[in-house]
Amino acid sequence: RHVLYPMRGKGLPSLGEDAAKGGGVTFETDTMGGRLPEVPPPGSGDAFTPAQTSRRISLKRATSRRITRSVGKVAVSLRARRVFDVDTVNETYGVQLHIFFMWELPYWEQAPSEEELLKNTWVPVWVPKFRVKHQQACSSKEVTYKFIRSNDPVTQPHMVLAEHLQQVQLFQPFDLSSFPGDCQGLTVDIEMEQNVAECELVPFSDGTPLGDVLRNNCFLKDFKLLKMPPRNVKRARDIFLEKLKSPRKKESLEQTGSSKHLGFLQNAAGMGKGWNWDGSDDEGGIGTGSNNAEEETTTIEIPPPWIASLTVTDPAESRFGERFSRLLFRVHIQRKHGYYLQNVVHVLFGVATLALSSCTYPPTDIAGRHAIDFTVILTATAFKQSVASMVPNINYSTALDRYVVACFYFLFLMTGYHAVLPTLFGVGREAMQGTFEIRINEDDENEAFEYITKKKLIMMQDADYYINIVGSCVWFVFNIWWHCAFRWKRWHGRLRYLKDADNFERGIGFLINPKEFESS
Secondary structure (H helix, E strand, O other): OOOOOOEOOOOOEEOOHHHHOOOOOEEOOOOEOOOOOOOOOOOOOOOOOOOOOOOOOOHHHHHOOOOOOOOEEEEEEEEEEEEEEEEOOOOEEEEEEEEEEEEEOOOOOOOOOHHHHHHOOOOOOOOOOEEEOOEEEEEEEEEEEEEEOOOOOOOOOOEEEEEEEEEEEEEOOOOOOOOOOOEEEEEEEEEEEEEOOOEEEEOOOOOOOOEEEOHHHEEOOOEEEOOOOOEEHHHHHHHHHHHHHOOOOOOOHHHHOOHHHHHHHHHOOOOOOOOOOOOOOOOOOOOOOOOHHHHHHOOEEOOOOEEEEEEEOOHHHOOOOOOEEEEEEEEEEEEOOHHHHHHHHHHHHHHHHHHHHHHHOOOOOHHHHHHHHHHHHHHHHHHHHHHHOOOOOOOOOOHHHHHHHHHHHHHHHHHHHHHHHHHHOOOHHHHHOOOOOOOOOOOOOOHHHOOOOHHHHHHHHHHHHHHHHHHHHHHHHHHHHHHHHHHHHHHHHHHHHHOOHHHHHOOOHHHOOHHHHHHO
16 A cells, blocks of 8 residues: 655656656656556556557656756865875875865855854755765765855855865875886865756865865875976966967867866966956956066976866766866875885895805806805795785886896896806716816816816816806996986986876876976
């Protein structure tokens, strides 16, 4: 037995004849509920048989009729109060986010009473809803609302301020091709659940930064904040304006010059001084400043190691073709390579160099030399397992992996050389029989070497001596070259990270001029 309770509410959806025909949900003006479609009795032949004239059920058509109450622009600002536990193996990191939202009190919503404000129990009817993408876990979450009353509601509406404080663990894929001299970007991607028609994120108009980080609260383990190079603010502005004048294909100039691209530039330190972003100057141009003297004197600055920008999602990614505001915030960090050089590279260099001590044995003592070789190989294998535990399971080699593999190649060549040398001089069989000494200074030759002349023995010892000298020099020269190449690649990787084309898509790359950056 089913009982229907009629409910009434203005502007809410109802199930009507359109839903009975299979066309989705219909909307009336002042009702919710309505009449359910008639269900044939179970014994009839029409039970569970769709009507011949029924329309196809369209999810997009049903959701496109949703009633949305537009709020307009919502100012946003993000602060990373703490960045911690950057885990390279699991590719995660922790961050404590402090997000501020401010919007005008909607006309359909009543202002809170004095009692609600005193008791701090007021919660607005409309609140911004968002999701933090790539979130693995959320350990704590706090939300507070503050009502800002206006003295003249006619000219200046009431405002609502929301503060979200939450500590989350985010997933961040790393590019470890230059490990341990790599640079990474810790990205916080906040996407609104309400579409752009309902609310649109914009920066604060009073100069509040769109995003920042408390430097003293960054506990990054083996990372540090990336040291940013000086930049020419005027040149970066000109580059950005050139891109505004030449938009991409299938993209209008109005969308390119909207607030989603101007969000960071308007709030960056020093970028907004003397620069009219609204284009309301006397000349009528876009972004032409009025204070040229101040602009010329403050054109060089060191930007912070983070960046924030506002953008809009691609309608193709939405099932219903909707667009949502996004706040992208990225912190630039660089790995401290000293720990890996001291505890892995230098130790492995010493271990592999010990293989050269096998030259103290005679060339015919293959067993004695191989004892040292295989002991060193087993020790290097343990170091290889240690290096593999420092990075996730990836299908490419890192800079540290390539050095470890080079050490193995050196050990393999030494082991193979010790086994092949006696055979090349025709003493391989005698050496395998266990003769450990070669007395070439005695007049009477040893019985084990009755077929070997003193000349062959002297040639083999001389060849072994020079080959060990050359091999040692090549090994030391290779290590010096590797350290120089590692430091150069670490510096070059920093350049490549900052000039990456993918960073420009996130609103980062237009701040850097490649020629000026290379010269600095």
